[in-house]
Amino acid sequence: xxxxxxxxxxxxxxxxxxxxxxxxxxxxxxxxxxxxxxxxxxxxxxxxxxxxxxxxxxxxxxxxxxxxxxxxxxxxxxxxxxxxxxxxxxxxxxxxxxxxxxxxxxxxxxxxxxxxxxxxxxxxxxxxxxxxxxxxxxxxxxxxxxxxxxxxxxxxxxxxxxxxxxxxxxxxxxxxxxxxxxxxxxxxxxxxxxxxxxxxxxxxxxxxxxxxxxxxxxxxxxxxxxxxxxxxxxxxxxxxxxxxxxxxxxxxxxxxxxxxxxxxxxxxxxxxxxxxxxxxxxxxxxxxxxxxxxxxxxxxxxxxxxxxxxxxxxxxxxxxxxxxxxxxxxxxxxxxxxxxxxxxxxxxxxxxxxxxxxxxxxxxxxxxxxxxxxxxxxxxxxxxxxxxxxxxxxxxxxxxxxxxxxxxxxxxxxxxxxxxxxxxxxxxxxxxxxxxxxxxxxxxxxxxxxxxxxxxxxxxxxxxxxxxxxxxxxxxxxxxxxxxxxxxxxxxxxxxxxxxxxxxxxxxxxxxxxxxxxxxxxxxxxxxxxxxxxxxxxxxxxxxxxxxxxxxxxxxxxxxxxxxxxxxxxxxxxxxxxxxxxxxxxxxxxxxxxxxxxxxxxxxxxxxxxxxxxxxxxxxxxxxxxxxxxxxxxxxxxxxxxxxxxxxxxxxxxxxxxxxxxxxxxxxxxxxxxxxxxxxxxxxxxxxxxxxxxxxxxxx
Amino acid sequence: xxxxxxxxxxxxxxxxxxxxxxxxxxxxxxxxxxxxxxxxxxxxxxxxxxxxxxxxxxxxxxxxxxxxxxxxxxxxxxxxxxxxxxxxxxxxxxxxxxxxxxxxxxxxxxxxxxxxxxxxxxxxxxxxxxxxxxxxxxxxxxxxxxxxxxxxxxxxxxxxxxxxxxxxxxxxxxxxxxxxxxxxxxxxxxxxxxxxxxxxxxxxxxx
Numbered sequence: 025x026x027x028x029x030x031x032x033x034x035x036x037x038x039x040x041x042x043x044x045x046x047x048x049x050x051x052x053x054x055x056x057x058x059x060x061x062x063x064x065x066x067x068x069x070x071x072x073x074x075x076x077x078x079x080x081x082x083x084x085x086x087x088x089x090x091x092x093x094x095x096x097x098x099x100x101x102x103x104x105x106x107x108x109x110x111x112x113x114x115x116x117x118x119x120x121x122x123x124x125x126x127x128x129x130x131x132x133x134x135x136x137x138x139x140x141x142x143x144x145x146x147x148x149x150x151x152x153x154x155x156x157x158x159x160x161x162x163x164x165x166x167x168x169x170x171x172x173x174x175x176x177x178x179x180x181x182x183x184x185x186x187x188x189x190x191x192x193x194x195x196x197x198x199x200x201x202x203x204x205x206x207x208x209x210x211x212x213x214x215x216x217x218x219x220x221x222x223x224x225x226x227x228x229x230x231x232x233x234x235x236x237x238x239x240x241x242x243x244x245x246x247x248x249x250x251x252x253x254x255x256x257x258x259x260x261x262x263x264x265x266x267x268x269x270x271x272x273x274x275x276x277x278x279x280x281x282x283x284x285x286x287x288x289x290x291x292x293x294x295x296x297x298x299x300x301x302x303x304x305x306x307x308x309x310x311x312x313x314x315x316x317x318x319x320x321x322x323x324x325x326x327x328x329x330x331x332x333x334x335x336x337x338x339x340x341x342x343x344x345x346x347x348x349x350x351x352x353x354x355x356x357x358x359x360x361x362x363x364x365x366x367x368x369x370x371x372x373x374x375x376x377x378x379x380x381x382x383x384x385x386x387x388x389x390x391x392x393x394x395x396x397x398x399x400x401x402x403x404x405x406x407x408x409x410x411x412x413x414x415x416x417x418x419x420x421x422x423x424x425x426x427x428x429x430x431x432x433x434x435x436x437x438x439x440x441x442x443x444x445x446x447x448x449x450x451x452x453x454x455x456x457x458x459x460x461x462x463x464x465x466x467x468x469x470x471x472x473x474x475x476x477x478x479x480x481x482x483x484x485x486x487x488x489x490x491x492x493x494x495x496x497x498x499x500x501x502x503x504x505x506x507x508x509x510x511x512x513x514x515x516x517x518x519x520x521x522x523x524x525x526x527x528x529x530x531x532x533x534x535x536x537x538x539x540x541x542x543x544x545x546x547x548x549x550x551x552x553x554x555x556x557x558x559x560x561x562x563x564x565x566x567x568x569x570x571x572x573x574x575x576x577x578x579x580x581x582x583x584x585x586x587x588x589x590x591x592x593x594x595x596x597x598x599x600x601x602x603x604x605x606x607x608x609x610x611x612x613x614x615x616x617x618x619x620x621x622x623x624x625x626x627x628x629x630x631x632x633x634x635x636x637x638x639x640x641x642x643x644x645x646x647x648x649x650x651x652x653x654x655x656x657x658x659x660x661x662x663x664x665x666x667x668x669x670x671x672x673x674x675x676x677x678x679x680x681x682x683x684x685x686x687x688x689x690x691x692x693x694x695x696x697x698x699x700x701x702x703x704x705x706x707x708x709x710x711x712x713x714x715x716x717x718x719x720x721x722x723x724x
Numbered sequence: 725x726x727x728x729x730x731x732x733x734x735x736x737x738x739x740x741x742x743x744x745x746x747x748x749x750x751x752x753x754x755x756x757x758x759x760x761x762x763x764x765x766x767x768x769x770x771x772x773x774x775x776x777x778x779x780x781x782x783x784x785x786x787x788x789x790x791x792x793x794x795x796x797x798x799x800x801x802x803x804x805x806x807x808x809x810x811x812x813x814x815x816x817x818x819x820x821x822x823x824x825x826x827x828x829x830x831x832x833x834x835x836x837x838x839x840x841x842x843x844x845x846x847x848x849x850x851x852x853x854x855x856x857x858x859x860x861x862x863x864x865x866x867x868x869x870x871x872x873x874x875x876x877x878x879x880x881x882x883x884x885x886x887x888x889x890x891x892x893x894x895x896x897x898x899x900x901x902x903x904x905x906x907x908x909x910x911x912x913x914x915x916x917x918x919x920x921x922x923x924x925x926x927x928x929x930x931x
Contacts, residue, residue, distance in 0.1 A: 051922050054780045058926060061901050062769060070770050084900035165901035194885075194931060195899055227766070227886070323809035380810055381817040382772065436821065586925050 052519035056469065059520050059583060065136070065167045065187040067429060067441055068176050068387065069375070074471045074515055077441040077461030078173075079526050079577070081105050083166040085191070087590070090624040090635045092666035092680030092717060094160045094204075094212065096152040096186070102620050102637045102664065105524075105579040105594030106170040107133075107184060110613050110641075111689045111711055114293040114306065115151045117613065120170055120183040121528055122573050122598020124614035125535070126647035126691075132481060134173060134181040137188045138273065138282055140314040143180050144336040145395040146363035147486040149308070154212075157269035157286025157310055159235035161202060161214040164191040170577070171509050171528070172479030174457035175443045178391070178425045179482040182507050182532075190273060193218040193229035200233075204678075204719030208242030208712050212719070228276035238266045246294065247707035249696040254346045256694045257707065262292040262302040281315045294693045294709070297342030297349065297359060306340040324377040333368035348695070351412060351494050351556075354405040361401045363486065369393030369423075387429040387443075396420035397485040401492060415491035415498065415554070424448045439463040447480070455480050455504055469517035480504040487536050487565045493556045497541050497549045499565040507532045521582025529574040534567035537604065569604035571611065588626040595619035610645050612654070613690040617642030624666075632669030638662065648692035649706045657690030657708065674723040681716045766884045767859050768898035771811055775818035777896060777903060778854070778881055783826040784923040787916050788853060791877045796825040796853045800834040801843065803860030811858040811883050819856075837861070840868035847878045857882045857892060866890035870911055877916040889930035893917050906930045 061073040061082035073080045081104040093099050097109035097116040109116040110124065117124060118133050125132050131148025134141060137158055143150045150156070166188050173181030196218030204212040216233035241263055248257035269286035291305040298304055311334070318328030340361040344350060350357035373389035400416035429443030444458040459477040466472060483502035491498040511528040541549075541564040549555035555562065581592030598616045601608045610616075617640075624635035641660040649655065662685070668678035689709040696707065769777075782788055788796065798819055802812045812834050819832045837843065847855065855878055857869070866882070870891020873880060882888060885897035888906040893915055895906040907927040912919070919927070 051784070051926075054777070054784075054923065055926065057773070057777055057780065058903055058905070060773075060903070062773065062898055062903060063901065070768070072770065072773055082901045084902070086900055164899075167901070189901070194897070197931065320806035320810065323806045323813070325806075377810060380813040382814045383817065 053469070055520035055583070055587070056517045056522070059522070059587075060517070061167075063167050064189075065139075065185055066169055066173070067431065068373070068389075069385070069431075074517070075439055075463050075465065077459065077463065077473070077475055079106060079170040079511065079513055079524075081107075081168040081170075081579070081594075083168065085164055087622075087624075088160075088163070089668065089678075090590070090626075090633050090666065091622060091637050091664065092635070092668070092678055095154055096156055096158070096166070096188070099166060100152065100168065100186075101639050101662075102622060103592070104168045104620075106526075106577040106596050107168055107186075108596075108615055108618050108641065109152050110615075110691075111709075112613075112691050113693060113709055114290050115153050115155045115288075118152050118183065119614050121530070121577060121596055122575055122600035122611075122614060122616050123183060123530070123532070123571055124611060126611075126613045131180055131484060132182045134177050134185045135188075136177075136185065137271070137284060138190055138314070139187065139316075139330075140282065140284075140312060140332060141177070142310070142312075144310075144334065144365040145367055145485055146336070146338065146365040146397045146399060147484045148180055148481070149336075149338070151288065151308070154237045154239075154265065154267045155288035155290070155308065157267055157284075157288055157308075158188055159214060159216070159233035159269050159271050161200060161216050161235065162190045162196070162231060162233040162271055164189050164195065170526075171475070171511060171530075172457070172459065172477040172507055174447075174479035175445050175459035175477060176389075176427055176429065178423075178445060178447050178457070179480060179504070182479045182481050182505070190271065191218065191231055193220045193231050196231050198724035200721065200723050202719060202721035204717055206239075206715055206717040208239070208715060210237070210239035210715075210717075212237040223276060226277040228274070230272075230274050232270075232272040234268070234270040236266075236268045238264070240264045242712045244710040244712070246299070246693060246710060249694045249707060250700075256299045256346075256696075258299060260292060260294065260300045260710075262300050263290075263294075264292070264302075265290045278319050279315070279317045281313070283311075283313050285309075285311045296340075297344040298346075299694075301343055303341065303343050303358075306338070308338050309336065311335045318373075324380045326375045326377075328373045330371040330373075331369070332371075334366070336365040338363040346695070350405065351403050352405070352410065354403070354408060354410070356406065358404045358406065359401065360404065362399060364398045365395065365485075366397075367393055367395040383433045385431045387427075387431075389427050391425040391427075393423045393425075394420065395423060399485065399489065401490075414493050415489070417485075417489045419485055419489060421449070437464055437466050439465070447482075449482055452482060452504065455482075455506075471513075471515045473511075473513040473515070475509070475511050475513075477509050479507045479509070483536055483565070490565075491549075491554055493554065494559055495562055496538075497545055497555060497562060497564040502536055502565060503534050503567050505532065505534050505536055505567070519582070520584060520587070521580065523578075523580045525576065525578040527574075527576045530571070532571035532573070535569045535571060535602070536565050537568050538563045539566050539568050539604075540564075569602050571600060571602050573598055573600035575599055575616075585625075588628060589623070590625075591623045593619065593621035610654075612645050612647035613657070615641045615644045627669075630670050632667050635666040635668075637664050637666075644690050646690050646692055646706060646708055648697060650698045651706045655706055655708075658686040658688060661685040671720075676721050676723070678719045678721075679717070682714070684711065684713045687711055687713045766886065767807070767811060768885070769896040769903045771814040771883065772818040773903055774881075774883060774896050775815055775822070777905065778856070778894070779819070779822045779825050779830075781894065781905065781919070781923060782854060782879060784920050785879055786918040786920060787877060788826055788879075789828070791851075791916070792828055792853045793851050794828065796828045796830045797851060798830065798832045798854040798856060799846065799850070799852045800832065800856045800858065801837045802834060802858050803837055805860040808858040808860040815856055815858070815883070837865070840865065840872035843869060844872035844876060847873065847876055852878055854878070855880045857884075857887060859884045861887060863890050866892060870914075874911075874914040879917045880911075880915065885930065895930070904928055 066076040066078040130150035135150035169185040173185035200216040214235040316330040371391040378384040427445035432440040461475040513526040515524040541562040575598030577596040579594035620639040622637035643656040645654040664682035666680040882892040888895035905927040
């Protein structure tokens with residue numbers, strides 16, 4: 025035994041101290057360091073991800089290309105950790121670490137493009153599929169930050185912050201054209217251009233891209249439901265989504281200007297109104313401008329200024345042949361809902377490096393914004409020609425956010441990031457969002473993080489002011505939702521790979537939900553003329569619930585064989601419960617167990633890149649049903665394979681296919697949400713189980 | 725010359741003056757609006773990460789032991805800009821923490837840039853192994869430095885990736901949120917920098 029131990033010790037010593045081993049280790053460490061993501065979102069400054077005060081996944085354009093992924097929801101599902109996108113009725117919903125708040129239109133995640141906020145004020149809307157209207161060919165990488173981010177970004181940064189960072193011209197030089205076709209029927213074309221230049225002795229660059237995607241169908245069978253005197257359901261054949269989008273970024277010297285525009289039009293969304301009616305559609309439009317400038321005023325002081333302005337509008341057009349969905353006794357009607365947001369502002373930011381070596385840095389900023397929202401709904405009855413506009417409003421006001429962040433690197437083994445943001449809304453109380461993070465790079469390649477943070481979401485204009493004389497009362501006195509979070513993360517770099525394990529606990533309070541209005545609220549609304557005398561099943565938004573969540577997430581990623589082989593896997597286990605009215609329930613559509621795994625290999629030269637990715641989602645309750653018990657959606661397993669490679673010159677191809685185990689999503693569809701005789705189960709949203717895609721691209 | 729022709733010429737002169745004024749005004753406006761020539765992201769990779777990468781790579785320079793003469797000496801060269809001063813301070817702090825490079829003792833000094841020949845002379849007389857160029861150098865200065873250092877033995881490294889195609893041996897850029905090493909192999913040969921094949925596989929030529 026002694027001999028054996030001695031031999032082993034000698035062998036280990038030889039392995040550890042031989043020059044060859046040392047050199048191999050050095051190269052491995054170098055590869056690992058080159059694999060370390062460099063991020064800028066979590067603290068609004070450039071830093072390596074292991075030292076940033078958050079759990080971050082960085083999804084690269086290269087990984088998306090290898091796996092044939094070209095939308096945010098797919099990227100989140102297959103390439104990120106801790107966050108999930110559930111395919112829903114119209115566009116996917118996003119959740120994180122066991123919490124998904126169904127029906128929030130993405131307003132619990134802050135979505136940025138090059139630091140510019142996309143969530144609009146009317147309903148906080150942000151989409152994650154093609155309806156995000158971001159030319160994906162321009163995307164360089166995506167930073168997915170888990171947990172509260174209000175300390176620097178204010179409202180909506182509760183589940184996380186997603187920053188889509190577009191390519192620099194050096195990485196996108198020349199013309200780029202791509203065309204994809206898919207079955208079930210979908211098409212995608214994109215045109216892009218990038219160029220670096222000098223003008224008047226100043227370095228500049230231009231990147232621009234336009235993108236058009238269109239899908240038709242697929243045809244899907246939806247369980248029939250009786251709706252009064254009409255039947256809802258059958259074969260859905262008119263589903264379609266069309267999204268043209270464009271983005272332009274021009275930089276010259278220290279000035280940078282970005283313009284983004286897009287339209288998403290979706291038909292027959294099975295949310296409301298007549299089933300499979302091509303005239304049943306909704307449309308979002310965006311136009312935004314962002315200009316920023318920054319300079320150093322002294323070796324320790326850097327200042328920046330950003331001005332921005334956005335236009336957004338939403339319109340739903342829902343014909344219904346059911347008297348139950350119309351008013352004033354009309355047998356059929358067209359319901360329309362419009363929301364228009366205009367907002368603009370300026371953000372000024374200063375960074376002071378006290379010792380001018382990056383060890384003690386203070387950042388302070390002010391973001392002043394003005395928002396105006398106009399909204400209305402109407403019921404138009406074709407038979408009588410009557411049009412009834414309900415609860416129109418036009419509201420505006422200023423919002424001021426001020427933040428300060430201090431980073432300290434007193435020793436090589438300790439980094440502290442502490443900050444707080446004050447948001448002052450003209451209509452609401454001021455809100456403070458603190459964050460304290462300690463990062464300990466305590467040993468070679470290893471880091472421990474401990475983070476405490478808070479976040480909030482101001483109630484949207486929709487939640488506060490939407491009203492309908494037939495069933496809904498406005499709730500102008502809503503309070504912000506709040507979240508507190510603690511998390512601990514251990515991360516270890518092993519050569520060109522990285523293993524990370526995090527534990528988290530979050531407390532959400534004052535969540536805004538739609539609940540039945542009280543008799544007093546109904547009486548008050550009727551007295552004010554805001555509610556019809558015969559209104560039934562009246563609802564109101566209220567700060568009514570809280571969520572407690574805890575769990576862990578882990579991931580492992582890396583590369584080998586000179587980065588030809590890339591791999592990764594992530595898993596999230598959570599225990600999240602919503603408490604309201606003394607009851608504790610599972611969150612609808614919120615998976616408590618989910619994860620993904622992927623591997624790709626570049627055969628090199630003119631040979632293709634082979635990629636395989638998979639994800640799984642555990643059972644979760646169906647959202648939007650009053651059935652008791654709430655039915656569970658089936659667990660989902662989804663696989664996708666992709667092959668891509670060069671053809672000739674700048675021409676390349678990609679072929680991708682995906683398969684899903686479950687053909688349904690965890691969302692109830694149709695008007696039937698309560699058990700009725702003759703219906704044994706809730707109808708849930710069907711999903712296509714297969715898709716194949718083939719595409720060509722040309723890079724000049 | 726007809727009246728019409730005179731009128732036309734006057735019109736052209738007025739138009740030309742207006743055009744010149746417009747160009748002048750645009751130039752002044754641009755100069756005021758964009759007081760710095762360098763791009764805000766001209767140093768995309770954090771300075772501390774640059775230092776970590778540099779000293780890992782330097783260990784793979786096959787000529788480093790011979791060049792160093794038993795002690796690796798790094799010179800941080802500054803320009804008279806705020807960005808340069810800040811980068812120099814950050815780099816010095818990170819580099820000083822590397823007490824040994826490739827098993828050899830390591831010292832760091834900071835000096836302002838005067839001329840390319842003076843820098844070349846400093847490299848020779850002080851037996852410098854590594855010269856780190858902070859941001860703020862013009863393209864002409866980068867080219868002049870590269871020419872002056874030809875025939876010597878020194879690894880030049882730039883904070884700004886644009887310097888590599890102008891003759892700096894090594895630089896750092898960011899691609900898809902990850903640092904990438906840029907190398908000017910022709911200049912490396914001229915400055916007797918010899919990276920092993922293993923590490924060259926992790927580098928890219930500047931575009």
